[in-house]
Amino acid sequence: MSQQDGFDKRLRDARAKHGMDRGDSKLPTGAWGVGFRAGVEVFSALVVGVGLGLLLDRWLGTWPWLFLLMFVMGSVAGILNVYRLFTPRRLKRD
Amino acid sequence: MAAEGKAIDALSQFQLATSLGPIGASVNFTQSNLYMVFAAAIILGLMTWGMRARAVVPGRWQSLAESAYEFIHRMVTDQVGDEGKRFFPFVFTLFMFVLVGNMLGLFPYAFTFTSHIAVTFGLAAIVFVLITVVAWSLHGKKFFGYFFPEGAPLWLAPIIVPVEIVSYLSRPVSLSIRLFANMVAGHVMLKVFATFVVMLAGLGSVGPFLSIMPLTLNVALVGFEVLVAFLQAYVFAILTCIYLHDAVHLH
Numbered sequence: 299m300s301q302q303d304g305f306d307k308r309l310r311d312a313r314a315k316h317g318m319d320r321g322d323s324k325l326p327t328g329a330w331g332v333g334f335r336a337g338v339e340v341f342s343a344l345v346v347g348v349g350l351g352l353l354l355d356r357w358l359g360t361w362p363w364l365f366l367l368m369f370v371m372g373s374v375a376g377i378l379n380v381y382r383l384f385t386p387r388r389l390k391r392d
Numbered sequence: 393m394a395a396e397g398k399a400i401d402a403l404s405q406f407q408l409a410t411s412l413g414p415i416g417a418s419v420n421f422t423q424s425n426l427y428m429v430f431a432a433a434i435i436l437g438l439m440t441w442g443m444r445a446r447a448v449v450p451g452r453w454q455s456l457a458e459s460a461y462e463f464i465h466r467m468v469t470d471q472v473g474d475e476g477k478r479f480f481p482f483v484f485t486l487f488m489f490v491l492v493g494n495m496l497g498l499f500p501y502a503f504t505f506t507s508h509i510a511v512t513f514g515l516a517a518i519v520f521v522l523i524t525v526v527a528w529s530l531h532g533k534k535f536f537g538y539f540f541p542e543g544a545p546l547w548l549a550p551i552i553v554p555v556e557i558v559s560y561l562s563r564p565v566s567l568s569i570r571l572f573a574n575m576v577a578g579h580v581m582l583k584v585f586a587t588f589v590v591m592l593a594g595l596g597s598v599g600p601f602l603s604i605m606p607l608t609l610n611v612a613l614v615g616f617e618v619l620v621a622f623l624q625a626y627v628f629a630i631l632t633c634i635y636l637h638d639a640v641h642l643h
Contacts, residue, residue: 342565347558375558
């Protein structure tokens with residue numbers, strides 16, 4: 299069993315060395331900090347979505363349809379950002 | 393300065409004005425730029441003058457410079473892996489610039505250049521361009537796999553691709569807003585409570601005693617702001633590292 303543990307540790311070290319596993323990100327984890335981060339993520343995704351929608355509308359002359367569509371996309375992206383904030387991404391090679 | 397009349401003027405501290413007299417005015421050299429130059433000079437001074445001794449047992453300045461170096465070096469290698477070492481100068485510059493900028497802003501009469509979205513977004517845009525160029529040059533066309541995860545059903549592509557693109561583009565926005573909002577909020581709070589001190593002090597004979605309350609709060613807030621100044625520089629640097637990791641390894 300101890301040999302097995304040693305192997306796991308070596309594998310982990312080797313993976314960490316080549317950047318396949320990310321180290322703990324140790325981001326601040328206070329309730330306010332997490333709340334603020336989540337808010338910023340949603341807000342910025344909305345800003346980008348709405349901004350893109352408005353730009354595309356102005357370019358293609360389709361006001362307000364792309365704006366509405368991209369507003370929804372921005373909201374979804376914001377929720378996705380928050381989801382990713384709380385679930386550390388697993389690597390495909392696992 | 394703060395309490396003109398009865399109004400609390402918390403936002404005028406972020407106003408730009410030209411500095412360095414007529415020369416600065418003619419080229420629009422603001423106090424924000426001046427403090428950026430200060431920050432660069434301080435970093436340069438710390439790394440050259442501080443490391444001048446090159447002692448085996450470091451002195452105060454040398455150990456400060458060394459620990460800053462080691463801190464970021466460990467962060468980069470932990471987050472990005474061995475390939476990350478080539479990004480160390482970039483992340484180190486970014487971290488030190490933001491950190492010294494935040495800390496400089498806490499001195500009385502100083503200007504906080506990280507409290508302007510133009511500055512923070514400029515820094516975040518550099519990060520964004522870098523991660524895109526790195527991902528593109530390392531992976532070529534596979535970079536687009538970023539926007540469509542393998543194994544997802546193809547009919548979902550019209551939804552997933554725009555969402556992923558918006559999510560990718562929101563990175564520099566969230567990076568810049570986080571730093572800017574934290575700095576603005578902190579400095580506004582400091583200014584508001586400092587104004588309370590002045591206002592309460594003018595309230596007859598009990599005023600000076602009452603004004604001790606906001607003063608105590610302000611002392612605590614300054615300590616808190618030092619923490620925030622470091623934490624936000626750290627968050628900026630570590631998110632840059634995480635994005636670099638994604639760029640180097642594509643997820």
